[in-house]
Amino acid sequence: MTRITSTNLADGRELLYFDDAGTAPRSAASLVDCRELPGRGEPGELRFDALSGDWVAVAAHRQGRTHLPPADQCPICPTTAANPSEIPAPDYDVVVFENRFPSLGPALGGVPDSAPHGTAVPAYGRCEVVSFTPKHTGSFSELGETRARTVIEAWAQRTEALSALPGIKQVFPFENRGAEIGVTLHHPHGQIYAYPYVTPRAAVLGSAARKYYDDADGTDTLTASLLRAEREDGSRMVLEGEHFSAYVPFSARWPLEVHLVPHRRVPDLAALTGGERDELAHVYLDLLRRFDALYPTPTPYISAWHQAPLDSLLRPAGHLHLQLTSPRRAADKLKFLAGSEAAMGAFINDTTPESVAERLRAVAAVPAPALEGTRA
Template identity: 85%
Template sequence: MTRMTSTNLADGRELIYFDDAASATPRPAESTTDRRDLPPRGEPGEVRFDALTREWVAVAAHRQSRTHLPPADQCPICPTTAGNPSEIPAPDYDVVVFENRFPSLGPALGPVPENPRWGTTGPAFGRCEVVAFTPEHTGSFSGLSEVRARTVMEAWANRTAALSALPGIKHVFPFENRGADIGVTLHHPHGQIYAYPFVTPRAGVLGAAARKFYDDADGRQTLTGSLLRAEREDGSRMVMEGENFSAYVPFAARWPLEIHLVPHRHVPDLAALSGEEKDELAHVYLDLLKRLDALYPTPTPYISAWHQAPLDAVLRPASYLHLQLTSPRRAADKLKFLAGSEAAMGAFINDTTPELVAERLRAVTVPASAPSAATTVIEGAPA
């Protein structure tokens, strides 16, 4: 069972250690004491209402001074040493979650203004957290053992539940940006979790489509569940199928590399998964990342986006947890840039075919990872 230890950094930010299930040694006292002299936390930025799209835009000018690709000996999420008093006081750790020192949202909590119109602004309420996957400065998620990946699953699930319960929060989004081509500012393997005070535009679109399908089906089916069944029946875009999760390249994939990982059971978020489901998810997710990296001679940049149900009474019942794993890499030495049609019109033009991408992903030989105590064998989809 994953052990949690909660503490506070010198400026009051929360930090939580998540220890692997196999870790039996009690956490030493120095792990919970941040001895740095940090300045007080700043006030939130602001959100501005875009009357053209009816969307909220966060303005976070203070993030211009955030840490950018520091040398390894000054990494802020490596374990603390005498020469590098980092964000993590411990001399070692398994997985750590802490409040971002340069948050896009927060640290204060509250709702966005009601009945907004042109010129409406408000504090950028919410919370932004960093998830450090490993104490190792180099490597990536795909190099973790299944035991460690399972600890990350537990951290995501725990933080989803905790952040969802905070005042004013409407949507919780765990994600990982991997690679300089995506725009990461720290090389250390890590992800983030944003807790928004509004339903994000993408979640709103997905939620509205899901709700309409749900209503038309009188609540008997969900949109994501029906798409999963259709993809499994067709088979040409399936990447893998398991007892509790299946992965496929969607029929209308927007990105050169895009994979959806979907639970077989309708759940709103990671917090709703059972222990058995999280065991399998750790295995399947590692497998997908390894397949992505094996396509080319060098690691593939990606965005790993966990779509969770908004905390909205109308949208939440029909919404369905799923992972969207995307990369702009369209060839070994080429990236797809969002130019005129995509960036301005939101009309994507894909340079690859979903069926061919799925076939390539199925054909990859995936190196074995260190197994967990409860690994579910995932069989590849038929070619």
């Protein structure tokens, strides 16, 4: 079993070590942050956009956050005498900690569902960083299955814990990979946002899911029905397992887009069984490696885990799924969101979903050099 150890950084932020199964107990010294840090500031603002009904985070304090530091100054590498980092231990497997420059939080609370123009409230919520490995270079796709399984355990544990916090309406684990996506750290890592509202995209998906669920008298979900249709058609399927299957959606928006869906209806990662989590470690790595096998250089992507919102109306119809997308449309070309997409939300895809699925089926997943640490 993954071992979880909690501690606090010098400014009070929570940090959790998730150690691979079978590793030695963590030393007491790895729990002590010896840095002198200033106290945590107040949260930024959430401003209500009366035109759309959306909340927009205003987080000017993030302008000073770390941006693409050299390896010897990386804030999520293990601590050394020359680099006292965010992670006090000299080595680790997987670490989750509160972001020092959060878009949301550290204060917690609720926000109204709607408000008049000019309304601003504290940016309640929680933003966490998930470091996948102590190694500064590489990517998630280079992890071994043991380490990937530990990351999944971290996502599941944090989903459950964050969902229980006051005011939280949605928990979103994700990874931005590649400079083309806009990452600010080269070190392989992801993030988890816990929002005090249902995000605009989740609200749209949730509304469609709830309508389908109601029309089916609560016996089926929209996500499950789409998976069945794709498996029956077969032309856009990428892989099929015992517990999970992946396909390129019929109406894919992005040049590269794959949806990974559990066969069993579950609202979130925390609800997966041990066997489902084991298979997820395998198939998720397989997908990422297929993305990287398409071109001579690593493929930038956004890995977005869509979990059911913590909303009494939307949650019953929710069905966990991953949306893995990339703006890469050729070896040397990226898709940029211009007028139609950025202003109108009307996507135009430069590839066909069927041809993308065929290419992803054809490429062999690249074997990983195992980006694990060396802790015994």
